[in-house]
Amino acid sequence: MENISSVQNQKVKNWKKLATKKQRTKEGSYLLDGWHLVQEALNYDAPIKAIMVTQEQFDMHSEELQKVSEIFIVTFEVMQSITDTVTPQGIAAEVGIPAVYTEVPNELAGTWLLMDEVQDPGNMGTMIRTADAAGFTGVVAGNKTADIFSPKVVRAMQGSQFHIQVKQGSTLDWIDMLHAEGIPVYGTQLNKEAVNYLDVEKSNSFALIMGNEGNGVQPAVLERTSQNLYIPIAGKAESLNVAVSAGILMFALKK
Amino acid sequence: MENISSVQNQKVKNWKKLATKKQRTKEGSYLLDGWHLVQEALNYDAPIKAIMVTQEQFDMHSEELQKVSEIFIVTFEVMQSITDTVTPQGIAAEVGIPAVYTEVPNELAGTWLLMDEVQDPGNMGTMIRTADAAGFTGVVAGNKTADIFSPKVVRAMQGSQFHIQVKQGSTLDWIDMLHAEGIPVYGTQLNKEAVNYLDVEKSNSFALIMGNEGNGVQPAVLERTSQNLYIPIAGKAESLNVAVSAGILMFALKK
Numbered sequence: 001m002e003n004i005s006s007v008q009n010q011k012v013k014n015w016k017k018l019a020t021k022k023q024r025t026k027e028g029s030y031l032l033d034g035w036h037l038v039q040e041a042l043n044y045d046a047p048i049k050a051i052m053v054t055q056e057q058f059d060m061h062s063e064e065l066q067k068v069s070e071i072f073i074v075t076f077e078v079m080q081s082i083t084d085t086v087t088p089q090g091i092a093a094e095v096g097i098p099a100v101y102t103e104v105p106n107e108l109a110g111t112w113l114l115m116d117e118v119q120d121p122g123n124m125g126t127m128i129r130t131a132d133a134a135g136f137t138g139v140v141a142g143n144k145t146a147d148i149f150s151p152k153v154v155r156a157m158q159g160s161q162f163h164i165q166v167k168q169g170s171t172l173d174w175i176d177m178l179h180a181e182g183i184p185v186y187g188t189q190l191n192k193e194a195v196n197y198l199d200v201e202k203s204n205s206f207a208l209i210m211g212n213e214g215n216g217v218q219p220a221v222l223e224r225t226s227q228n229l230y231i232p233i234a235g236k237a238e239s240l241n242v243a244v245s246a247g248i249l250m251f252a253l254k255k
Numbered sequence: 256m257e258n259i260s261s262v263q264n265q266k267v268k269n270w271k272k273l274a275t276k277k278q279r280t281k282e283g284s285y286l287l288d289g290w291h292l293v294q295e296a297l298n299y300d301a302p303i304k305a306i307m308v309t310q311e312q313f314d315m316h317s318e319e320l321q322k323v324s325e326i327f328i329v330t331f332e333v334m335q336s337i338t339d340t341v342t343p344q345g346i347a348a349e350v351g352i353p354a355v356y357t358e359v360p361n362e363l364a365g366t367w368l369l370m371d372e373v374q375d376p377g378n379m380g381t382m383i384r385t386a387d388a389a390g391f392t393g394v395v396a397g398n399k400t401a402d403i404f405s406p407k408v409v410r411a412m413q414g415s416q417f418h419i420q421v422k423q424g425s426t427l428d429w430i431d432m433l434h435a436e437g438i439p440v441y442g443t444q445l446n447k448e449a450v451n452y453l454d455v456e457k458s459n460s461f462a463l464i465m466g467n468e469g470n471g472v473q474p475a476v477l478e479r480t481s482q483n484l485y486i487p488i489a490g491k492a493e494s495l496n497v498a499v500s501a502g503i504l505m506f507a508l509k510k
Contacts, residue, residue, distance in 0.1 A: 122377075126496045135489025163491035231506070234390025236418035240502070241381045247499035248506045251486070 030149035034089040040159035047096035057090035110137030125156020138165025187225035285404035289344040295414035302351035312345035365392030380411020393420025442480035
């Protein structure tokens, strides 16, 4: 164990920089903030590279932290700096981004959520958490989505990255691979000419594509799907929030 | 029409203060930001007390704005000050909070979403927008929820306050009134002993209660409902986001 009390410490500076995509790519790791997420990482044997913890929090969780070799006892100010929050929770972790993150799984059968150009980190995280709750096999972040390991997405997914497969890749490539396995791929559209989601039979093997908050799923993607679905709007709202739509569809389509 | 170029102008200061509950209560009005929401207010004959607009935006929308008597041409800096945004959209409106806001409607038959101690303004607004999309009759904000006319809720509800009934009141009082009319009231719970929502028949007359993000629906409320529902969690997530849950339930329960 090492004590760090200076925000000028190089390690502190590096942890703080994990808020940026550049640093996450360089280090191959990201930051978890708060005991709940750190506990999930411990429970699921995630590759924890370091734990940064105040003395107070360490005393509360010393037993669970025994299996971690790299523990840094830090001051409140260091914690504020690392997590960029005024009232930090007092424990954070640097966790390795799984090597399989960009690899295609051997087995594609199952239920997948493909996020195509979803921009808002809160929506991304909520969709991943919802996919987990719905019992989905995994999620795929298309190349132009928000970054899954950014602080806001990590906060919103509430540990679901440890429960289900989280992948990054090209939406079009994934569609081709799923088609090759005979797995239906459903696009989503704000278009009454599309298929009412209530008319699709529940199943344990399909992929669902959700699109950008403003523009929906790209036309080039919609052209390659098995079917495109819509959620009938009964009232006068123009659209639904993308994470809410994803929730309605995942729970309605999954057997 | 009047021109205002100083952020020290008393009117500007008052509009800016509409971000606070205190000022909204005093004036009986709230602020809409951006052409989309102003257009909705115009389309639905909302009580517009004033339009604040840059010359550029005024020129773009002068025809639609003809029916408004109180128009103030303001500078970009004034717009920034009123809306508290760095890149304001250039048009905003002061709109009256409907007098019926706290009144109980004569007719209760229909579908209602009761929000009980929901704290996050984004969740509140998204739930109201979703209730609108699902064709609900109205929403009721319990006394301890976030304020419906706060800027963040207004942004997230995207004009749904003009489409469906938006009410404020005591959740317990509403439950009693609905019961008196023979309308079923469904609580929601993270509890497998509760009723699976898939076992409830679709209907056009019921109320659904969603609770606080951290604590769910209060026990005192759950005790008074007709039935309490849960959404089965198939994966390892501990819970669903409240706005996502509300979406799943509203679309599944409404005929």
